[in-house]
Amino acid sequence: MARPHIEPFCDRDTGFKNMILPGFAGGMRYKMLSLDVDSGACSMTVQYDGGYRRAPGFSWSEMEMIVIEGELQVGDRTCRKGHYFFVPAGYALPEISTAQGCLVLVMYNTGEPSHEESTEHHPLAQVDLYHSVDSYMDLPWAMGNVTKPSVAAGCLIKLLNYNPISHAMTFLYCMTPGYYQDNISYHDCAEESYHLWGTSWMMQFGEVPTGGYFWRPAYINHGAFASEYGCIALGRTDSKLFNHFHYNPWSTPVENVERSAARLYKRDPLLYKWCLSKDHNHPHGPEDFEDTMQRRGDEQGHDTEHKSDGKTHDHWHGHHHHEPGSPHTHTHADGTTHSHD
Numbered sequence: 001m002a003r004p005h006i007e008p009f010c011d012r013d014t015g016f017k018n019m020i021l022p023g024f025a026g027g028m029r030y031k032m033l034s035l036d037v038d039s040g041a042c043s044m045t046v047q048y049d050g051g052y053r054r055a056p057g058f059s060w061s062e063m064e065m066i067v068i069e070g071e072l073q074v075g076d077r078t079c080r081k082g083h084y085f086f087v088p089a090g091y092a093l094p095e096i097s098t099a100q101g102c103l104v105l106v107m108y109n110t111g112e113p114s115h116e117e118s119t120e121h122h123p124l125a126q127v128d129l130y131h132s133v134d135s136y137m138d139l140p141w142a143m144g145n146v147t148k149p150s151v152a153a154g155c156l157i158k159l160l161n162y163n164p165i166s167h168a169m170t171f172l173y174c175m176t177p178g179y180y181q182d183n184i185s186y187h188d189c190a191e192e193s194y195h196l197w198g199t200s201w202m203m204q205f206g207e208v209p210t211g212g213y214f215w216r217p218a219y220i221n222h223g224a225f226a227s228e229y230g231c232i233a234l235g236r237t238d239s240k241l242f243n244h245f246h247y248n249p250w251s252t253p254v255e256n257v258e259r260s261a262a263r264l265y266k267r268d269p270l271l272y273k274w275c276l277s278k279d280h281n282h283p284h285g286p287e288d289f290e291d292t293m294q295r296r297g298d299e300q301g302h303d304t305e306h307k308s309d310g311k312t313h314d315h316w317h318g319h320h321h322h323e324p325g326s327p328h329t330h331t332h333a334d335g336t337t338h339s340h341d
């Protein structure tokens with residue numbers, strides 16, 4: 001179960017709740033924006049009250065955050081609005097604190113919010129994936145044509161994180177004043193946005209103001225778009241972004257799925273033919289031998305390649321979907337059943 005469709009939603013319309021999970025000090029308040037009730041992965045607007053102080057430590061979940069307003073002290077670094085962090089699971093951050101209070105967008109990608117006090121990284125943390133940047137001051141705006149066909153000119157982006165396995169992206173985007181795009185979009189990926197400042201408008205869901213948010217599963221129509229005075233937002237996709245554009249406001253998500261499949265059929269007919277044999281496909285998808293081949297001997301069931309796809313955590317605990325020699329069975333469309341290893 002992934003996260004449900006949250007749209008339209010504005011965090012200014014709800015109040016903060018006190019964060020009482022262990023590990024987080026008092027003075028941390030949150031508004032839940034979206035939540036995967038199975039994994040605990042979530043996105044939250046977080047208010048750290050003036051004087052808040054959290055001990056050094058790491059989360060068991062991959063985490064991203066961006067400062068919305070105020071100043072956040074992270075170790076000896078003062079981070080102002082627009083400062084973005086990508087923090088792998090098990091990566092120990094130094095003490096964080098704020099003298100005057102600050103507002104932060106916090107996203108736990110692979111599990112529920114957690115904080116384990118530690119001055120050292122977990123031994124299996126993928127520490128080289130960590131990065132942080134003052135995205136307002138130290139990155140230039142680039143054209144929004146990261147994928148073709150592209151959004152209309154006038155929607156600019158700053159790429160903040162890119163997962164080379166899933167092609168998931170985190171980025172800032174802005175719509176320039178007077179921006180508009182007159183077609184309708186859907187994607188094969190989920191899309192998330194938080195409006196850091198400014199208002200945009202969508203035909204289906206109306207105005208998205210400062211604090212406006214959506215988590216939009218794949219295949220849901222959105223657009224036309226417009227923004228009168230411009231806006232700046234943090235956006236994410238959970239896998240490869242492809243813009244399916246059209247002009248049919250009545251098409252359903254099911255019809256949009258079928259259209260995506262039809263386009264796959266036209267573009268990659270052999271791949272489509274293989275994917276179409278639905279009943280035969282392994283429940284966890286086909287094996288990518290690069291994910292399962294042994295490269296460097298026994299590493300406690302875990303290798304240190306960049307394996308996180310942003311949706312699941314690696315198996316550090318000796319758990320395997322299929323132990324060698326454990327047979328499983330499945331049924332074919334023709335009603336026959338067989339088992340194999």
Ligand SMILES: [Fe+2]
Nearest residue numbers: 185187191222
């Ligand atoms: Fe979109």
